[in-house]
Amino acid sequence: MTTPDETVLDKLHEASAAEEFFDILGxxxxxxxxxxxxxxxxxxxxxxxxxxxxxxxxxxxxxxxCKAVLERAYEDFVRSSPIDERVFKVHKEAIQPKAEPEAPANFVSLDSLK
Known part of the structure; x- marks a missing residue:
């Protein structure tokens, strides 16, 4: 329920769907x-x-x-994809090179055997 002195931030805190953010901010x-x-x-x-x-x-x-910030964020994803934008940690880590695992100290490679 909206009160006369409710701010836009109050309304955004109560929003439960992305579409509500867009509607509240026009x-x-x-x-x-x-x-x-x-x-x-x-x-x-x-x-x-x-x-x-x-x-x-x-x-x-x-x-x-708030409206300008939402427009800017929305435009980021109109121009690009979520994977390209890499907002979440899982996407950021997906492009990091994987470190080669170190061999245990007691490891003997087949190449070293003659």
Missing amino acids: VAYDPKVVNVARLHILRRMAEYLASEDIEGIPATVAEAR
């Missing part, structure tokens, strides 16, 4: 993009918001900043 979106990248978009939005100082500013300014 950002147009393609459902196909959101269906594929919903968690990635919201995670990227959170990363962008972390660099914004929106506490204690007028509600209209905070709402405008």
